[in-house]
Amino acid sequence: MLDIKWIRENPEALVAALEERGQAAGEARSEVDAVLAADEARRTHLVRLQEAQERRNAASREIGKAMAAGETARAEALKAEVAELKRFVQDGEAEERRLDAALHDRLARIPNLPLDDVPVGADESGNVEIRRIGEPRRANASREHFELGEQLGMMDFERAARLSGSRFTVLSGPLARLERALGQFMLDLHTGEHGYTEVQPPLLVRDEAMFGTGQLPKFAEDLFRAGEHHWLVPTAEVPLTNLVREEILDAERLPLRFTALTPCFRSEAGSAGRDTRGMLRQHQFYKVELVSITDAESSIAEHERMTECAETVLKKLGLPFRTVVLCTGDMGFGARKTYDIEVWLPGQNAYREISSCSVCGDFQARRMNARYRRAGEKQAHFVHTLNGSGVAVGRALIAVMENYQNEDGSISIPEILQPYMGGMTRIEAGRD
Structure with a gap:
């Protein structure tokens, strides 16, 4: 399995390697684009998930402060927000597993990279x-x-x-x-x-x-x-x-x-x-x-x-x-x-x-x-x-x-x- 970080930084090199291995140019490009899209979807979701977790933690802390200050209405609003964020995080963790599996499946089907001294040939x-x-x-x-x-x-x-x-x-x-x-x-x-x-x-x-x-x-x-x-x-x-x-x-x-x-x-x-x-x-x-x-x-x-x-x-x-x-x-x-x-x-x-x-x-x-x-x-x-x-x-x-x-x-x-x-x-x- 190839390193996704390397693919992210060297997409054209991977396309060229897949073409050298016999894939058609369009097929190689589509395969690399699909891996990068799966990686981007996963990374974007992780950012949203992390932001939601951070906001949930911050809102939980604010509930105690609001209650101590007698701000009952604000405390109830924060509780509702925390409950919603908790549901989002739970659902988001399931989505994270799905996106991880999707990226893993894409990466698992990409062949290894030939060394530089391997002769290029079709068969x-x-x-x-x-x-x-x-x-x-x-x-x-x-x-x-x-x-x-x-x-x-x-x-x-x-x-x-x-x-x-x-x-x-x-x-x-x-x-x-x-x-x-x-x-x-x-x-x-x-x-x-x-x-x-x-x-x-x-x-x-x-x-x-x-x-x-x-x-x-x-x-x-x-x-x-x-x-x-x-x-x-x-x-x-x-x-x-x-x-x-x-x-x-x-x-x-x-x-x-x-x-x-x-x-x-x-x-x-x-x-x-x-x-x-x-x-x-x-x-x-x-x-x-x-x-x-x-x-x-x-x-x-x-x-x-x-x-x-x-x-x-x-x-x-x-x-x-x-x-x-x-x-x-x-x-x-x-x-x-x-x-x-x-x-x-x-x-x-x-x-x-x-x-x-x-x-x-x-x-x-x-x-x-x-x-x-x-x-x-x-x-x-x-x-x-x-x-x-x-x-x-x-x-x-x-x-x-x-x-x-x-x-x-x-x-x-x-x-x-x-x-x-x-x-x-x-x-x-x-x-x-």
């Missing part, structure tokens, strides 16, 4: 590649992961569909173990070498938590509701970031770095017809999440560090990848800057996203009321938050399968994963 075609690691395999006979998995008899989409419908998968045998091995390897790497604290968070979160990280109210259709006020987590970013909600942290504790391996649940409401075969776009998938909570001065450097941590996963797995910075029109709602890491998939002969690392500034912190205070200072400041995939486990499984496939349909296991696989070096059909 993914405006993203900029900044580095490429590893040599892509370009074998003509490369098969896609679902072909390999089905031939091995360890990836079953038909049974999954009978259980749960489309966009679900049943893995079995060594392929199921390989997915588990990938998640364990990533957690061990991030906790052992990168300094993240492992967390096992709830998978059901309340409305307030979803609002805090920006999923609600704008993206409700992308989520799975579980009960009247609970949602299945679309990513562990939600519970991990909200660990500091409504708290004031000591600055000396920062940065906080959390990681978690959880299932994630997404409706994929806007992806009809996209990646309908295989495991690339599922309603349920596993992901290792990285979240950092920092002070204002450290967040940009932390963003580079987090991205490097995610890239290290792919380097150790020996998977070719490239890293791109997203343009203004392709960034997520709460991000100020985002790096996407795209792994090479020989079966598709293309790079596909496997991690997205974003710095959000104080945007989420304002929604969560998460702050920090430096030693010796009275004023508290909003923390800065960052999140990234470290990495998507299902997509890492796909990448290992396609990059380590052999001509006979077997899959070699990357050396770093072999200890997690009980020493197994290859996955072959008919092997349990």
Whole structure:
């Protein structure tokens, strides 16, 4: 959520930022004007309310003086005025809550401001590649992961569909173990070498938590509701970031770095017809999440560090990848800057996203009321938050399968994963 004071003082800058994010000029102007109008209505009402409260207090004091002076008629008139002002204040406090909610709702739907160095662009075609690691395999006979998995008899989409419908998968045998091995390897790497604290968070979160990280109210259709006020987590970013909600942290504790391996649940409401075969776009998938909570001065450097941590996963797995910075029109709602890491998939002969690392500034912190205070200072400041995939486990499984496939349909296991696989070096059909 943006600071209303900043919007009040920089309306043209906000209009320009919204246009860079892809809003039409008229739409951006209307949105900013509506926020400013809601803010003005609230501020005007607060002035009237304060004036009424001050007059009520003054009139109450005058009643005693009038009665002491024997001015009965004036005292009765003042009592009537106080009663009227009391009714106005009571009604005015209800109106204040309504105006607060109206402004809050307007602010909640405005996306974050891109950093100055984010490339301006309308869509993914405006993203900029900044580095490429590893040599892509370009074998003509490369098969896609679902072909390999089905031939091995360890990836079953038909049974999954009978259980749960489309966009679900049943893995079995060594392929199921390989997915588990990938998640364990990533957690061990991030906790052992990168300094993240492992967390096992709830998978059901309340409305307030979803609002805090920006999923609600704008993206409700992308989520799975579980009960009247609970949602299945679309990513562990939600519970991990909200660990500091409504708290004031000591600055000396920062940065906080959390990681978690959880299932994630997404409706994929806007992806009809996209990646309908295989495991690339599922309603349920596993992901290792990285979240950092920092002070204002450290967040940009932390963003580079987090991205490097995610890239290290792919380097150790020996998977070719490239890293791109997203343009203004392709960034997520709460991000100020985002790096996407795209792994090479020989079966598709293309790079596909496997991690997205974003710095959000104080945007989420304002929604969560998460702050920090430096030693010796009275004023508290909003923390800065960052999140990234470290990495998507299902997509890492796909990448290992396609990059380590052999001509006979077997899959070699990357050396770093072999200890997690009980020493197994290859996955072959008919092997349990």
